[in-house]
Amino acid sequence: MTTTTRDILVMGLPEAGKTTFIAALWHTVSSKEVDAILQMEYLQPSRDHLNEIAKRWRECVAVQRTIQGKERSVTMNLRTSDGARRFQVTLPDTSGEAFQRIFENRKWAASFEGLVNRSDALMFFVHPNSLVSPVRIDNVVEELVSIADGINVAGVEPPSGMPEQAVHWEASRAAAQSKILDLLQLVVQAKGSRPLKIVIVVSAWDLAENENLQPDNWIEKHAPLVWQFLNAHNKTRPFCVFGVSAQGRDYGNHAEMLRDYIKPSERISVMQGDRRSSDITAPVLWAVE
Numbered sequence: 001m002t003t004t005t006r007d008i009l010v011m012g013l014p015e016a017g018k019t020t021f022i023a024a025l026w027h028t029v030s031s032k033e034v035d036a037i038l039q040m041e042y043l044q045p046s047r048d049h050l051n052e053i054a055k056r057w058r059e060c061v062a063v064q065r066t067i068q069g070k071e072r073s074v075t076m077n078l079r080t081s082d083g084a085r086r087f088q089v090t091l092p093d094t095s096g097e098a099f100q101r102i103f104e105n106r107k108w109a110a111s112f113e114g115l116v117n118r119s120d121a122l123m124f125f126v127h128p129n130s131l132v133s134p135v136r137i138d139n140v141v142e143e144l145v146s147i148a149d150g151i152n153v154a155g156v157e158p159p160s161g162m163p164e165q166a167v168h169w170e171a172s173r174a175a176a177q178s179k180i181l182d183l184l185q186l187v188v189q190a191k192g193s194r195p196l197k198i199v200i201v202v203s204a205w206d207l208a209e210n211e212n213l214q215p216d217n218w219i220e221k222h223a224p225l226v227w228q229f230l231n232a233h234n235k236t237r238p239f240c241v242f243g244v245s246a247q248g249r250d251y252g253n254h255a256e257m258l259r260d261y262i263k264p265s266e267r268i269s270v271m272q273g274d275r276r277s278s279d280i281t282a283p284v285l286w287a288v289e
């Protein structure tokens with residue numbers, strides 16, 4: 001049986017849940033506690049980074065921010081649970097700061113260019129708390145006019161709660177949705193006619209679940225421009241949206257309860273459409289097959 005080699009490009013703004021996902025993924029495949037659709041075939045030689053982040057994950061301690069310039073790339077040798085297919089999957093644990101810089105400066109490093117060129121799939125992480133739901137202008141036009149008048153007309157007090165002077169705009173202040181869309185566009189353009197599967201991971205799904213939406217409807221509601229872009233390119237760039245709670249819950253309030261799990265892999269919650277499981281390898285399989 002041949003082994004398929006796959007490079008996954010991992011992207012997402014700072015604190016989007018990238019490292020936590022990789023930590024939970026490594027715990028799942030290396031512990032073999034649950035019947036995940038992808039399982040570890042054999043151990044790769046380089047495991048220090050994976051073991052370090054997976055240890056923190058098991059102990060319910062938040063992983064450290066990934067520092068730009070100190071990112072690590074990890075490789076896992078996996079096979080499907082029926083043993084029919086083998087994959088060697090490489091994915092970089094990238095720093096969200098790096099993507100923030102790419103958005104602001106409109107350029108990326110040669111090393112990142114190489115990564116984009118090599119990648120067969122993109123996993124783009126979106127933290128639910130990073131997106132502010134869009135508001136239709138026609139619903140708030142009167143309020144906007146009164147705010148604008150209050151700021152601009154000399155001698156008129158701004159409405160309470162409004163700053164006396166408009167804040168100077170700079171690229172770093174752009175809405176998260178604009179940044180995500182722009183980064184997606186940059187990568188899709190750079191791939192040209194070469195194939196790229198796109199997985200959108202709404203991370204910390206435990207924080208989004210109370211809306212009772214399926215992950216793709218969640219993106220459609222909270223990031224309509226991103227949703228439009230993905231659908232416009234669907235034929236050449238197939239995409240899938242997963243809601244993934246790699247921790248299970250937030251550590252601040254629930255660490256003790258999470259530590260009680262006999263099989264820590266079962267803390268994880270993954271949603272695709274209306275199907276729920278604790279199999280964090282499902283989005284990876286979708287990306288690589």
Ligand SMILES: Nc1nc2c(ncn2[C@@H]2O[C@H](COP(=O)(O)OP(=O)(O)OP(=O)(O)O)[C@@H](O)[C@H]2O)c(=O)[nH]1
Nearest residue numbers: 015016017018019020066095096204245246247250
């Ligand atoms: N509630 C909840 N919080 C999560 C989950 N996954 C990650 N987080 C939290 O989200 C924050 C960011 O997670 P990271 O995995 O460090 O995010 P990152 O994308 O690697 O961030 P950078 O390294 O800064 O780019 C941390 O405080 C995590 O504890 C989850 O499933 N549920």
Ligand SMILES: [Mg+2]
Nearest residue numbers: 018019065066
């Ligand atoms: Mg990180």
